[in-house]
Amino acid sequence: MRAIVVQKFGATPELADVPVPVAGPGEVQVALDAAGVNPFDLKMADGILKGKMPTDFPMILGVDGAGTVSAVGTGVTKFTVGDKVVGKFLTAPAGHGSWAQYATVPEDATLVPIPDGVTTVTAAALPVAGITAQDLVDAARIQPGQTVLIVGATGGVGSFLVQLANIAGAHVIATARGDATDQVARLGAAETVDYTRTRPTDPNVDDHDPATRQDSSVTAAVRFTHPDGIDVLFDLVSAAGDFASHATLVRQGGHAYSTTWAADEAALRARDITGGNFESKGRSPELSRLLSRVAAGDVVVPVQMTVPLEAAPAVLGQGSARGKTVLAI
Template sequence: MRAVAVRKIGDRPELMELPVAHPGPGEILVKLTSASVNPIDLGIAAGLLPMPQVFPLVLGVDGAGRVVEVGEGVSGFSVGDVVHGQFLRAPLGHGTFAEYALVTQAPDNGALRLVPDGMPDEIAAALPTAGMTALGALDAIGLRAGQSMLIVGATGGVGVFAVQLAAARGVEVIATARPEADGWIRGRGAAHTVDHTAGEVAEQVRKTHPGGVDAVLDMTRDPDGFAKNAGLVRDGGVAVSPALIATPQLLASERISVINFMMRDKPNLLAGITAEAAAGRITVPIQRTVALDEVPAVLAHSSAGGARGKTTVRI
């Protein structure tokens, strides 16, 4: 099969021809039709996830396709089922930037579920990790209608889901966005925008919200910026980092709750975000779709900024 992989940690991803791995007990083999790109892909290539690995290490964690084999003990899935999910399993190395991928049916791994009737494969592939992260983070924050929230990284994969989910709950959303994306993110529920390229976000927000905000959801990997943004949160509020960059000093704050967010109960989160999309309560904005052989170049430039939603991969 064709797959995008690295031969060792630190290598550049490249397109390779690799054998198909067949499922063992509790495993499901999916012939993929679509995948999507996430920041975690480069983290895996760099060895940042503390999990066992096999090499060549096939990258990609999100995908959609059809079940072609099931291992002993698998329940709820059969050959021929059209599925999507997060294919994150130990050992790492059987990812979704490939024609086939393995997923393990276990709650401490990724999550897999049937694709709702009528949902396109690329939409199903774009939902899992970003959507699950946004939904889980908002549930952890727990804002009520009428409260306010700053979302930093609002036009990226996680951010655009978070903006829509928060706005649907009646939360006043302040979203970071470049000027050219202002109308785009407002169209998805943001009440206000801040141009993060025009100066410190926290300083700009204080001009329009001098009393601060009730919560901050910050997708960036800038600890100093996160600390400044957390300073906007009113007493008793919440600041969350899905990038896990909150420092021990911030985590110890008694004034606000600070969370380095990690997903729990992935099957229920996947079910929740899939239901939101299937019912039309959120849209899944796809910025572009690329072929499998274009993935190495996409990953090489994925930190350049300017994203508007998700990049999907046609397998």
């Protein structure tokens, strides 16, 4: 079968012909129609799992995948051949991912049925980014009327976070380039901050005059419109310095989360702010909940583009995401 693999950590991803995996006891074999692309896929190729999880080579990349159950191993009771399913294809040993025509996964892994009306392309874009967003919203326990700042709102996780925070009743402030303002507004952002735009030093002066304009950080822009601070910060992109700056916006007793492990957790605790460096733990229940919302039309899955499997090496690690990239298998 065709698959995107690396021969060793740090190697260039390539299209290869590898054996079709067989469903062993308790395992499900899935004929994949579509696979999601996430920043974590590049990290896998570069060796983030080295020393942390046993890995088989050539390592087939990909975590998110959706398709049809094509075979089941002995003892499987949750799934039958012909079921449409979506899930995460990362279990020990790593290296048997979703960027392939077939993959196997234990039936008790993160694997759930796809509801009627949801396509495999849509479903494949959901697991990693969607579950991370759902876990963040659950962790922050957002209450109606709270002010939430999402830094990195146009990417996969951010696009889901804007929607889920809005559903929870929050006043959502999203960072986005000017040409993406409409996108995040449609997803539920009440305000946007264009981090590329310069701003006037005084709101009463002509901001078209270069002499009255200055560069403005996200922190300065949000503090200008919300001088009393915000309740929740979700920062999906920043390094330590910028995260620390954004966290100064959070009121005492609020929440601040970094998905890039940029948070100084001791400094947050000193200000009575909960959160810190965040790692998603969600599995099948969270994925099923998200799929139900997608099927009901409450959550939109922002697929930016769909490309063939062989194009995966070219799109791997592309920056400035405006939603999700999905591989058509």
